[in-house]
Amino acid sequence: MTITTPDTPTAKPLLDWYDRHHRDLPWRISPGMAAGGAKPDPYRVWLSEVMLQQTTVQAVKPYFAKFLQRWPEVTDLAAAENDAVMAAWAGLGYYARARNLKKCAEAVAKEHGGVFPDTEEGLKSLPGIGDYTAAAVAAIAFNRQAAVMDGNVERVISRLYAIETPLPVGKPLMKEKVARLTPATRPGDFAQAMMDLGATICTPKRPACSLCPFRGACAALKHSDPEFFPVKAAKKEKPVRQGAAFVAVTADGEILLRRRAESGLLGGMTEVPTTAWTARLDGETSAAAAPFEAAWQACGTVLHVFTHFELRLSIWRTAIAGKVDDRANDGWWEPVTNLEAQALPTIMKKAIAAAIPLAFKTSKE
DNA sequence: TATCCGTGGCA
DNA sequence: TTGCCAAGGAT
Structure with missing residues (x-):
C-alpha cells in the first residue's frame, strides 16, 4: 500500500475559512471592515495582545473594555497613576504584564511621540513585548509579513507537519514552517486565523478535523493521531x-x-x-x-x-x-x-x- | 536553557 | 478530582 504525500499546506484555504468563520472580538477589525478600508488601532491591538498573553479571551473581555474606557489612548495610559493601573489589572494575573504595560505606554508616549513603532524590531524593544507580541502587532496592526507563533500556532503547525521534536526544542523548526506559510497579503488575518483555528477546530483534545481547512494537507491527520501533537517536555510537579x-x-x-x-x-x-x-x-x-x-x-x-x-x-x-x-x-x-x-x-x-x-x-x- | 510569574474553565 | 493549559515575557 502506498502512503500518499499530503497536499502542500498553503494560506489560501485558511484565509477562506477565516472569512467565513472568524470570531467577532472587541479588539478586532473583521475582514469585511478591513476590505472597506478600516484599520485596526495599534493601541487596541497591543493592549489586547498583552492581556491575552497566557489568558483566555473570556477573561480578557471585561478588562479590555475597562481599560479602553478609562484610558482611550496610549498617552492616557502613559499619564495614569501606577496604582490605578495595577488596581485595574487586579484579578487578571501575571502582574509583571501590568507593570510593563505602563512602562511601554510611557516609552511610546515619550520616546516615540505617542505612535507605536511599526516594525517587529521596534516593537520588540519595548517593555513587555517579546517575540510573539511583536510579530502579532506588526502583522495585525501594520500589515507586516511577520511570523506569529503562540501556543495555538504551535499546535496547528506541529500537527500539520507531524513534528515530533518536543517543545520547546522544536519551536525554531515550527517557527520556520510558519514563516514559510505566512502570506505577503493579509498577514494579520492569517495570524488571527491560525489562532482562531487552534482555539476552535485544532483544539488540544478531540480536534474537529472534519471541519478543518487544512484537513487535506495535515500530516498528523493522514499518518498519525493529531492529538499526539504537540509533543512537550515532561513538567515538574507542584510543591x-x-x-x-x-x-x-x-x-x-x-x-x-x-x-x-x-x-x-x-x-x-x-x-x-x-x-x-x-x-x-x-x-x-x-x-x-x-x-x-x-x-x-x-x-x-x-x-x-x-x-x-x-x-x-x-x-x-x-x-x-x-x-x-x-x-x-x-x-x-x-x-x-x-x-x-x-x-x-x-x-x-x-x-x-x-x-x-x-x-x-x-x-x- | 530553565525558572519564575496568576487565574479560571473545563474534561 | 486532578491535570491541562490559554493570543508569553523577563531573567
Missing part, C-alpha cells in the same frame, strides 16, 4: 507551600493592608500582612508572626494554585478598637468599603473574604 495571613479590622471598619515588594510574586500588589510562604509552617509559628499582639482567631484555610506551587494559607482575624501603627512595614488602614479600588490579587481577596464574608460583593456564600 505545596504554607503560610498565614492576618486580617485586622477596627471598630471603624478599617483593615490593615501592605504593599508587596515591587518585583517577584504578586510584585507591587496589595496584601494583608502575611508570613513568608514556605514548605512547612506550624500553627504556633503562625500566631507568633502576627503583625501585632491581639486576640487572633483562626478562621480557616484558603487554597490557591499558582503556576509553580500550591499555597495553603491559614487565615487569622481580629477585631480591635482602633488602628495600630504599622508604618514600619509600609502598612496602612483602608476602609473595608473601599477594597474594590485596591490592587488586591485573587489570593488576597480570598483571604479577606474568609475573615470578612461580606467584604466583596462577588464573594461566595
Whole structure:
C-alpha cells in the first residue's frame, strides 16, 4: 500500500475559512471592515495582545473594555497613576504584564511621540513585548509579513507537519514552517486565523478535523493521531507551600493592608500582612508572626494554585478598637468599603473574604 | 536553557 | 478530582 504525500499546506484555504468563520472580538477589525478600508488601532491591538498573553479571551473581555474606557489612548495610559493601573489589572494575573504595560505606554508616549513603532524590531524593544507580541502587532496592526507563533500556532503547525521534536526544542523548526506559510497579503488575518483555528477546530483534545481547512494537507491527520501533537517536555510537579495571613479590622471598619515588594510574586500588589510562604509552617509559628499582639482567631484555610506551587494559607482575624501603627512595614488602614479600588490579587481577596464574608460583593456564600 | 510569574474553565 | 493549559515575557 502506498502512503500518499499530503497536499502542500498553503494560506489560501485558511484565509477562506477565516472569512467565513472568524470570531467577532472587541479588539478586532473583521475582514469585511478591513476590505472597506478600516484599520485596526495599534493601541487596541497591543493592549489586547498583552492581556491575552497566557489568558483566555473570556477573561480578557471585561478588562479590555475597562481599560479602553478609562484610558482611550496610549498617552492616557502613559499619564495614569501606577496604582490605578495595577488596581485595574487586579484579578487578571501575571502582574509583571501590568507593570510593563505602563512602562511601554510611557516609552511610546515619550520616546516615540505617542505612535507605536511599526516594525517587529521596534516593537520588540519595548517593555513587555517579546517575540510573539511583536510579530502579532506588526502583522495585525501594520500589515507586516511577520511570523506569529503562540501556543495555538504551535499546535496547528506541529500537527500539520507531524513534528515530533518536543517543545520547546522544536519551536525554531515550527517557527520556520510558519514563516514559510505566512502570506505577503493579509498577514494579520492569517495570524488571527491560525489562532482562531487552534482555539476552535485544532483544539488540544478531540480536534474537529472534519471541519478543518487544512484537513487535506495535515500530516498528523493522514499518518498519525493529531492529538499526539504537540509533543512537550515532561513538567515538574507542584510543591505545596504554607503560610498565614492576618486580617485586622477596627471598630471603624478599617483593615490593615501592605504593599508587596515591587518585583517577584504578586510584585507591587496589595496584601494583608502575611508570613513568608514556605514548605512547612506550624500553627504556633503562625500566631507568633502576627503583625501585632491581639486576640487572633483562626478562621480557616484558603487554597490557591499558582503556576509553580500550591499555597495553603491559614487565615487569622481580629477585631480591635482602633488602628495600630504599622508604618514600619509600609502598612496602612483602608476602609473595608473601599477594597474594590485596591490592587488586591485573587489570593488576597480570598483571604479577606474568609475573615470578612461580606467584604466583596462577588464573594461566595 | 530553565525558572519564575496568576487565574479560571473545563474534561 | 486532578491535570491541562490559554493570543508569553523577563531573567
